[in-house]
Amino acid sequence: MKFLLLTFLIAFVPCVETVDKELKLEYKFRQGDEFEYAQVSKQNALQTLPGMGEMKMDGTLAGTMILKIKSVDANGSARIESQYSKLRMVTNNFLMSMSMDSEGSQEEDGNKIVKSMTGKTFFFTMTRTGAVQDVEGVENLYSALGSLDIDDDVVNKARKALQQTINDKSIKTLLENGFISYPDKAVKSGDKWNTSSVQAVNFPMKIDNTWSLQGVDASVAKITGESSLATIDKEKVNNLVNGMKSKSDLNGTQKMTGQVDLRSGWPKEVKILSDIKGTMTLLAGGLIPQDMEIPMTVKIETTYTIVKRK
Numbered sequence: 001m002k003f004l005l006l007t008f009l010i011a012f013v014p015c016v017e018t019v020d021k022e023l024k025l026e027y028k029f030r031q032g033d034e035f036e037y038a039q040v041s042k043q044n045a046l047q048t049l050p051g052m053g054e055m056k057m058d059g060t061l062a063g064t065m066i067l068k069i070k071s072v073d074a075n076g077s078a079r080i081e082s083q084y085s086k087l088r089m090v091t092n093n094f095l096m097s098m099s100m101d102s103e104g105s106q107e108e109d110g111n112k113i114v115k116s117m118t119g120k121t122f123f124f125t126m127t128r129t130g131a132v133q134d135v136e137g138v139e140n141l142y143s144a145l146g147s148l149d150i151d152d153d154v155v156n157k158a159r160k161a162l163q164q165t166i167n168d169k170s171i172k173t174l175l176e177n178g179f180i181s182y183p184d185k186a187v188k189s190g191d192k193w194n195t196s197s198v199q200a201v202n203f204p205m206k207i208d209n210t211w212s213l214q215g216v217d218a219s220v221a222k223i224t225g226e227s228s229l230a231t232i233d234k235e236k237v238n239n240l241v242n243g244m245k246s247k248s249d250l251n252g253t254q255k256m257t258g259q260v261d262l263r264s265g266w267p268k269e270v271k272i273l274s275d276i277k278g279t280m281t282l283l284a285g286g287l288i289p290q291d292m293e294i295p296m297t298v299k300i301e302t303t304y305t306i307v308k309r310k
Contacts, residue, residue, distance in 0.1 A: 023221070023262075026128040028128075032068075066085050079125050085119070117162075122137035138166065178306065195211065209254075229276060234247060246280050254275075
């Protein structure tokens with residue numbers, strides 16, 4: 001009876017093991033492989049405007065890309081073709097509410113615009129450790145805007161706003177966030193490694209990451225990460241929508257968890273929680289008579305899901 005009880009208990013012990021032997025984490029690229037790369041990012045911002053009090057700003061960016069390995073060089077880096085199959089952007093703030101969805105009704109101009117951006121190819125190069133390099137051809141996403149049956153003024157304003165959100169630098173950031181950065185040496189459970197990158201968004205920030213291999217469950221590795229974020233250049237002038245300009249002084253933290261398929265080296269899922277605070281200064285000009293300091297906090301929750309198609 002004791003033997004049967006012991007066997008029963010062993011059968012239901014979770015199969016999670018630490019890695020005592022060293023494990024080489026790296027992306028394994030094969031020409032012709034295809035992956036579906038999906039992102040859902042939800043942002044909640046709170047700004048305090050002089051004379052107006054607290055203002056909330058919420059947004060969602062969701063997109064699905066199809067990634068195809070076109071070639072692999074002698075160093076193991078891959079040239080990857082990418083295109084959006086779905087794209088959705090939602091913004092709600094005290095100035096405007098906007099929703100653009102490639103899967104939505106094509107009677108809406110905003111939906112038509114983002115639908116025209118799907119199926120347009122661009123390329124990037126990725127190393128075996130997960131560094132994204134040489135993003136090319138993102139301007140091709142906008143190549144069909146001029147052929148839409150939409151007023152030229154509407155198209156031009158949409159193009160300008162979208163290019164501030166989706167461009168070579170922001171695509172590089174989006175991809176790097178979903179791809180875990182690996183060390184160039186083997187690691188075992190509990191080992192840590194450090195990487196740095198630049199978050200090329202509206203307010204460029206440097207990110208210092210500390211990663212850790214937590215353990216392995218069958219063929220899946222669990223990796224966690226913690227990061228510090230800080231504005232790179234506090235005097236840099238950033239161009240905002242409606243012709244406004246700003247400077248920023250922001251800092252924050254990120255926490256990440258990832259599940260990695262050890263057979264391919266590609267993450268199956270990455271979750272990131274970002275907490276940022278500081279001050280944005282709107283610069284005098286136009287409707288703003290003098291520089292205006294705006295304290296702000298931003299919380300972002302992002303999930304990346306990657307599925308091998310073939």
